[in-house]
Structure formats: structure tokens, C-alpha cells
Amino acid sequence: MTLDRRDLLRYGAASAAAAATAAGASYVTSGATAATPAPDDPRDFDQEYKGKKIKGVHDKGNKKHKVSINGKKLGIMVLQVPVAEDSRETMDVAISALTHYEPFPIDERDKKDGLLKLAKKAVETLGDAELTDLAGDDHDHR
Amino acid sequence: MGTRKNARDLTATEKTAFVAAVKALKAQAGGRNYDWFVSTHMQYFAVVNSHRYAHQSPSFLPWHRQYLIEFENALKVHNPAVDLPYWDWTVDRTTTSAPWTSDFLGGNGSGGNGPVTTGPFAGSANWRINVSSSTSTSLRRAMGGTLPSAANVSTVLGVSTYDASPWNSSSGSGMRNRMEGWVSPNIHNSVHVWVGGHMALQDSPNDPVFWLHHANIDRLWSQWQTRWGYDSTRYLPGSGTSGVVDLNEVLQPFTGVRPADVLDHRPRYTYA
Numbered sequence: 001m002t003l004d005r006r007d008l009l010r011y012g013a014a015s016a017a018a019a020a021t022a023a024g025a026s027y028v029t030s031g032a033t034a035a036t037p038a039p040d041d042p043r044d045f046d047q048e049y050k051g052k053k054i055k056g057v058h059d060k061g062n063k064k065h066k067v068s069i070n071g072k073k074l075g076i077m078v079l080q081v082p083v084a085e086d087s088r089e090t091m092d093v094a095i096s097a098l099t100h101y102e103p104f105p106i107d108e109r110d111k112k113d114g115l116l117k118l119a120k121k122a123v124e125t126l127g128d129a130e131l132t133d134l135a136g137d138d139h140d141h142r
Numbered sequence: 143m144g145t146r147k148n149a150r151d152l153t154a155t156e157k158t159a160f161v162a163a164v165k166a167l168k169a170q171a172g173g174r175n176y177d178w179f180v181s182t183h184m185q186y187f188a189v190v191n192s193h194r195y196a197h198q199s200p201s202f203l204p205w206h207r208q209y210l211i212e213f214e215n216a217l218k219v220h221n222p223a224v225d226l227p228y229w230d231w232t233v234d235r236t237t238t239s240a241p242w243t244s245d246f247l248g249g250n251g252s253g254g255n256g257p258v259t260t261g262p263f264a265g266s267a268n269w270r271i272n273v274s275s276s277t278s279t280s281l282r283r284a285m286g287g288t289l290p291s292a293a294n295v296s297t298v299l300g301v302s303t304y305d306a307s308p309w310n311s312s313s314g315s316g317m318r319n320r321m322e323g324w325v326s327p328n329i330h331n332s333v334h335v336w337v338g339g340h341m342a343l344q345d346s347p348n349d350p351v352f353w354l355h356h357a358n359i360d361r362l363w364s365q366w367q368t369r370w371g372y373d374s375t376r377y378l379p380g381s382g383t384s385g386v387v388d389l390n391e392v393l394q395p396f397t398g399v400r401p402a403d404v405l406d407h408r409p410r411y412t413y414a
Binding site: 075079080081082084085086087088089090097098099100101102103124125126127128129130131132134135137 | 184187188198253254255256273274275276277278282284310311312313314315319320323324325326327330331332334335338339342343344345346
């Protein structure tokens with residue numbers, strides 16, 4: 001298979017090869033070219049939760065992650081917060097139009113399911129309602 | 143000068159007057175009506191003109207102080223006797239205590255995340271949600287979790303430095319980020335989450351309890367000022383910090399109003 005420039009930028013060469021392996025035979029046999037989308041981030045999800053379809057696509061480079069609920073966009077904002085009081089060390093957290101005051105820690109290791117947890121809480125908050133267009137507005141909190 | 147009282151101490155007449163004024167502002171056609179306040183909070187939660195005005199910044203406290211003053215003045219157009227009450231969640235901590243009574247803000251949502259069913263804001267015919275991230279036109283609440291304790295508040299009020307670099311959600315020291323809640327012991331954010339429903343959303347002012355919660359946050363800042371000083375040197379940063387509202391920069395969209403102008407609230411209102 002070939003690794004395009006986007007793959008290299010997204011993963012670095014070594015992890016891109018690992019990601020391609022993890023993606024399995026279907027990806028390889030699809031005949032990867034420069035036009036083939038980059039492999040999925042292992043943190044991505046596309047599933048049903050409490051009767052709603054939730055989809056999450058991570059953007060490792062720019063942290064502009066995307067979440068939708070029943071096909072409607074949920075605006076996501078990534079912030080940095082201290083890991084503890086009086087600490088200068090920070091971690092990434094995600095909030096959204098629906099979980100606006102409740103940061104979900106998110107990283108590529110032990111908090112890699114942060115965006116999924118956020119999406120599930122957003123579904124619970126919605127109940128039998130759906131997202132409006134306003135929920136999809138992008139807010140740059142950085 | 144107005145006196146902002148604890149919601150639990152309001153008379154029946156005061157409760158009725160507050161609810162009526164809030165509903166009159168909701169019904170007001172045009173101008174800075176209730177939904178204008180909802181939209182403004184949504185807009186200024188984000189970065190505007192490369193500045194963080196309302197949240198994740200030192201101006202969290204003065205921006206909301208002025209926002210509450212503007213809201214209170216808008217209520218006074220309909221009834222000059224109305225002052226904002228506050229909800230002290232270190233004392234009233236259950237789903238049936240003040241202010242969640244049927245003669246005031248009504249109770250919890252039904253079934254965990256459903257519409258409020260009691261009180262004057264129950265159902266879209268009584269209180270219609272027009273500007274929201276959710277398609278629900280009825281006010282919702284989903285109370286539960288953990289409210290800040292009096293000990294948590296005491297800890298935060300004991301932090302003498304107002305705020306600290308980098309002046310945003312990642313500030314590890316200083317009082318403001320602890321009060322706002324991006325660092326432990328998380329005061330303001332956790333109350334939004336505890337009420338749930340619309341209070342958890344970016345359009346949180348749709349729930350009238352927003353004003354009572356923020357009046358309490360403002361009261362706690364007032365207590366901090368009483369302890370550590372009302373003078374302008376207590377607000378940080380003083381000047382020259384890009385992307386942040388310094389002491390003498392304008393708190394948009396409140397034309398001409400700077401943090402320096404709102405630090406001493408005592409000529410305008412006090413807390414009982």
C-alpha cells in the first residue's frame with residue numbers, strides 16, 4: 001500500500017503504518033491511492049445509543065473533532081485545563097453546545113473515549129428532543 | 143439602591159412580582175427582551191473580536207456582573223420594585239427546596255431529562271424556548287450530581303490572587319478559574335451541570351434559575367472583594383494582555399463599561 005502525504009502528516013510514518021495494519025485487509029485491498037481517505041482514527045465511533053445515531057470523527061492535528069447526533073452537527077470545543085490545582089501542567093478536554101459546563105478529558109491514551117462519553121451525555125441531555133442548527137455553531141474557545 | 147435577597151427569604155408578593163416581570167420581558171416585542179439575553183450569552187461564550195469576554199477569562203466575573211445589571215434593569219422597566227434574588231446552593235441543596243417550589247421556579251424535569259411539570263415555567267404555553275441547541279420548546283431540568291459545598295466556597299474565597307496567567311481555562315492558580323470551575327473545586331460549572339436540562343446547554347439563560355445562580359456567584363465575588371479589597375488593583379490583569387479584557391478595556395457588548403466600572407457594585411445594589 002502507499003501512504004499519502006496526509007497520512008504522513010496525520011500519523012507520522014511509523015504510526016501510519018501501524019494504523020494501516022490495524023485497519024485490516026479491506027483497507028489494503030481497496031487499493032490505496034492519494035485520493036483514498038486517511039485511515040480512521042481508532043478513537044472514531046459510529047453507533048446507536050439510546051435510540052440515537054452518534055458519530056464521532058477525531059482530528060488529531062487540529063483538534064477540531066466532529067460529532068453528530070442523528071445526522072445533526074454538535075459543535076465541539078477543545079479546551080486546556082490544569083491537571084490539578086496550582087499545576088501548570090494541562091490536559092485537553094472537550095465541551096460542546098450541549099455539555100457546555102462539563103469538560104470531558106480526551107487524549108489518545110487513557111482518555112481516548114472522551115468524545116464518545118461526551119456524545120453519550122449529550123444524547124441523555126437531549127432525551128426525546130433533537131439538535132437544532134444552533135447546536136452546530138463552531139466556537140473557538142482557544 | 144437595590145437589595146438582592148436570598149430566594150428562600152422572598153415573600154409571596156416578591157416571588158409573584160419576579161415571575162411576572164420575567165414573563166413580561168419574555169413577551170416584550172423587540173429590543174433587549176429575554177431572548178436577546180439568551181442569544182447574547184451564546185454569542186459571548188465564544189471568542190468575539192479575538193477576545194474571550196464571558197467565559198474562560200478574567201472577565202468572567204465582571205462580564206456577568208454587568209450582564210446581570212442589564213437584565214435586572216430590563217426587569218425594572220416592567221416593575222421597578224423587582225430585584226434579582228439569589229440561590230445559595232450551599233444551603234438549599236435538594237430538588238424540592240428553594241427556589242424549586244411551585245410558587246416560584248417550579249421543580250425538576252419529568253423522567254430524568256424531560257420537561258418541567260410544575261410551576262409558572264412548566265410547558266411551552268407558559269414559557270416557550272425559542273433560542274436553543276435543543277428542539278425542545280419546553281423548559282427541561284435533570285437535577286442530580288454534586289453541588290459545591292460551603293467548604294468548597296470557603297477554599298476559593300481564601301485565594302487572595304484574582305487570576306493568573308495564561309488568563310484562561312488553563313490557569314492553575316488564582317481565584318477566578320476555581321470559581322468558574324475549570325479547575326477544582328469547580329464552583330460555577332458544577333451548578334449548571336447539577337440542574338441539567340437547559341442549564342447544561344450553551345443557551346443556559348433559558349432557565350430563569352440562571353439569574354439566581356449567577357447572582358449567587360456575583361455575591362461570592364462580592365464576599366471575596368469584601369475580604370481582599372474592592373480597589374482596582376485587585377483585578378488582574380491590569381493592562382497590556384492581548385485577547386483578555388484588562389482592567390480598562392470594554393466588556394463587549396456593554397458599550398463603555400469596563401471591569402474598572404463594575405468592581406464596586408455597592409452604590410447600585412447590595413446582597414442581603
